[in-house]
Amino acid sequence: MHTSxxxxxxxxxxxxxxxxxxxxxxKGVNLQVARSEVICIIGKSGSGKSTLLRCINGLESFNQGxxxxxxxxxxxxxxxxxxxxxxxxGMIFQxxxxxxxxxxxxxxxxxxxxxxxxxxEECRGLAQRLLDRVGLxxxxxxAPHQLSGGQQQRVAIARALAMDPEVLLCDEMTSALDPxxxxxxxxxxxxxxxxxxxxxxxxxxxxFARKVSDRVIFMHNGRVHEMGPPDEIxxxxxxxxxxxxxxxxxEGG
Amino acid sequence: xxxxxxxxxxxxxxxxxxxxxxxSFIAFLGGGLVGLLLLVLRLARPRIFxxxxxxxxxxFQGTPLLMQLFLVYFGLALAGVETSPMAAAxxxxxxxxxxYLTETWRGCVESIPKGQWEASACLALTFTQQLRYVIxxxxxxxxxxxxxxxxxxIIKNTSLASVVGFVELTRTGQMIANVTFQPFVxxxxxxxxxxxxxxxxxxxxxxLEKRMRLQH
Numbered sequence: 001m002h003t004s005x006x007x008x009x010x011x012x013x014x015x016x017x018x019x020x021x022x023x024x025x026x027k028g029v030n031l032q033v034a035r036s037e038v039i040c041i042i043g044k045s046g047s048g049k050s051t052l053l054r055c056i057n058g059l060e061s062f063n064q065g066x067x068x069x070x071x072x073x074x075x076x077x078x079x080x081x082x083x084x085x086x087x088x089x090g091m092i093f094q095x096x097x098x099x100x101x102x103x104x105x106x107x108x109x110x111x112x113x114x115x116x117x118x119x120x121e122e123c124r125g126l127a128q129r130l131l132d133r134v135g136l137x138x139x140x141x142x143a144p145h146q147l148s149g150g151q152q153q154r155v156a157i158a159r160a161l162a163m164d165p166e167v168l169l170c171d172e173m174t175s176a177l178d179p180x181x182x183x184x185x186x187x188x189x190x191x192x193x194x195x196x197x198x199x200x201x202x203x204x205x206x207x208f209a210r211k212v213s214d215r216v217i218f219m220h221n222g223r224v225h226e227m228g229p230p231d232e233i234x235x236x237x238x239x240x241x242x243x244x245x246x247x248x249x250x251e252g253g
Numbered sequence: 254x255x256x257x258x259x260x261x262x263x264x265x266x267x268x269x270x271x272x273x274x275x276x277s278f279i280a281f282l283g284g285g286l287v288g289l290l291l292l293v294l295r296l297a298r299p300r301i302f303x304x305x306x307x308x309x310x311x312x313f314q315g316t317p318l319l320m321q322l323f324l325v326y327f328g329l330a331l332a333g334v335e336t337s338p339m340a341a342a343x344x345x346x347x348x349x350x351x352x353y354l355t356e357t358w359r360g361c362v363e364s365i366p367k368g369q370w371e372a373s374a375c376l377a378l379t380f381t382q383q384l385r386y387v388i389x390x391x392x393x394x395x396x397x398x399x400x401x402x403x404x405x406x407i408i409k410n411t412s413l414a415s416v417v418g419f420v421e422l423t424r425t426g427q428m429i430a431n432v433t434f435q436p437f438v439x440x441x442x443x444x445x446x447x448x449x450x451x452x453x454x455x456x457x458x459x460x461l462e463k464r465m466r467l468q469h
Contacts, residue, residue: 059371079298079380086377097372101390110386111376156372163376 008071010035010198011056011167016065018051018222025051026062027222033167038199040209040230043219044245049202052219053169056200057089058082070166087115090160094172096152098144104155105131105140108162115163123162130158134188150181154188167198174205186212206246210234218242257433266446269425274450276421277408279343284350284407291355296362297380306355313352319413321345326417342414350407357399361392394465401458405451412447422446 009032018026025048033039041049054060056067061076068074070088075081098107108127112118118126131137134154136147144152153173160168170189174182186208193199193212203209209216209230216233218226220241226233237243291309294302313321325348326341365388373387415424426443430436 057375059375082374083377083379086375089375091372091375093368093372095366095368097366097368099369099373099387099391101387101394111378114382114386115377159376 009033010037010070011200012066012068013052013056014066016052016055016062016067018048018055018060018062025222026055028065029219029222029224031217031224033198033200035166035198036196038193038197038212038214039201039217040213040215041200041202041217041219042204042206042209042233042245043225047219048222049217049219050171053171053200053202056167056169057086057091059091083115087163088166090163090165090168092153092156092160092168092170092173094175096144096149096156096176098152098155098159100144103141103143104136104147107144107155108159111159112162126162127158130161131155133161134158135184148181149177150184153177153185157185157188157192161192167200168192170199170201170203172202172204174203206234218245220245257429257435259438262429262433262435262439262442265429266422266425266442269420269422270446272419272421273408273411273423273446276342276346276411276414276419277404277450280346280350280407280411281404283343283347284354287347287351288354288358291351292358292362293384295355295359296384310352310356313349314356318345318349318410319416321349322413322417338414338417338419341417342411342419346407346411346414349410350403353403353406354400357403358392358396361395361399362388364395365391397461397465398458401454401461404458405454408450408454409447 011031011033013029013031016026016029017024025046029048029052031039031052041052043049051060055062056069056074058074058076066073069085072081072085072088074085098104099110102110105124105127108130109120109123112123112126113120128137128140131140134157136151136154136158139147139151139155144155147155173189174185177185182205186205189199189201190208190212199212201209201212211230213230215227216230217224218233218237218239218241220226220239226237226239226242233242234246237246237248243249291306295306322342322345325345326336326338329336329341329344369387369391370383373383378386411421412423414421415427418424420428422443426439430439433439
């Protein structure tokens with residue numbers, strides 16, 4: 001038996017439609033994510049997976065449907081409500097987006113200081129612990145441009161964790177990295193998954209998706225086309241579109 | 254007839270120099286404050302102030318400063334406001350500088366990658382916190398060279414305030430030339446004075462630019 005707390009999904013997306021001009025990129029997406037669940041979203045570019053992710057924390061507005069995170073509905077027209085929402089939802093970007101005018105440590109300290117109004121010392125301690133956690137404890141005072149791409153992305157993860165989010169969205173977090181730097185970032189995310197974080201990850205790293213996910217979502221043409229545990233999605237894809245995406249022979253192979 | 258030595262000319266020009274400096278300084282300070290306010294209004298969502306501010310900028314960029322000076326000076330008088338050349342010049346230069354500064358700074362803000370806005374928004378920062386801690390520090394770096402360029406323009410353009418009777422460097426030069434009958438020498442000296450003001454500004458600008466680039 002589930003308790004009522006557990007049966008309510010942490011992220012609940014229902015009937016989500018999103019248009020850019022005349023192009024409908026999301027055509028009625030339904031997705032429920034439980035607490036501590038790790039979801040990987042895969043699919044071709046243009047399938048709407050990044051847009052879906054960006055709708056969850058209100059970076060994109062949507063035309064129809066409803067999203068709730070931890071019981072709070074996403075209202076993109078209301079800045080105060082969006083800020084409340086974003087205290088619960090962290091995001092990791094493809095381009096890291098560290099603030100170049102601050103050191104690594106200051107990047108991590110900024111939001112707890114401004115948003116949670118915690119003291120400088122407290123934030124400094126928190127930032128140091130988080131940088132230690134992503135293996136960059138000695139880079140507190142480094143400027144972002146002195147760090148490699150993989151290190152920058154790990155600082156960005158520490159920065160998102162500093163707000164203690166209930167769910168972390170990762171938008172193609174390794175796509176801008178040199179191949180040899182991908183591993184260090186994925187390791188940090190894997191550790192987060194083991195620690196019980198709720199993660200929604202848009203990725204092209206299939207091996208990683210297979211290893212880390214509780215559930216894989218295959219998006220195609222603005223819809224959730226196929227969904228299931230990684231073994232099923234990668235081992236026994238049901239639809240021809242997913243087979244083709246995974247470069248498997250059309251039938252039976 | 255009284256004769257004027259070159260020293261007399263230089264001394265009188267030197268005495269008028271503080272007025273040119275004061276007008277430039279007030280124009281930059283006032284223009285900077287108004288320009289910053291306009292910039293924030295223009296960036297704020299919902300974008301209700303975007304068009305009015307753009308129109309304001311167009312008005313000041315699309316008309317000669319000389320006309321703006323006349324219109325403010327005579328306009329104030331027409332409206333029954335008792336005004337002095339000093340007050341009219343200060344008011345007009347503040348408007349003028351604010352329009353150019355706000356437009357220049359907007360360009361700097363717009364060249365900050367969109368990801369910086371998104372990342373700071375995702376950390377639940379308010380609009381003012383985004384500007385203050387994330388966007389403006391980066392825009393500031395970019396704004397140094399064009400802002401110094403504008404300061405130099407402002408200093409040189411304060412010479413136009415002489416037409417409404419504000420006695421600064423140029424006006425003083427005119428008055429001296431009228432009595433010495435040596436316009437070439439006098440205006441040559443006036444030009445040198447302007448150069449002596451503007452050149453250090455440009456130097457300071459390139460020094461600041463270099464220093465900020467090193468930090469980055």
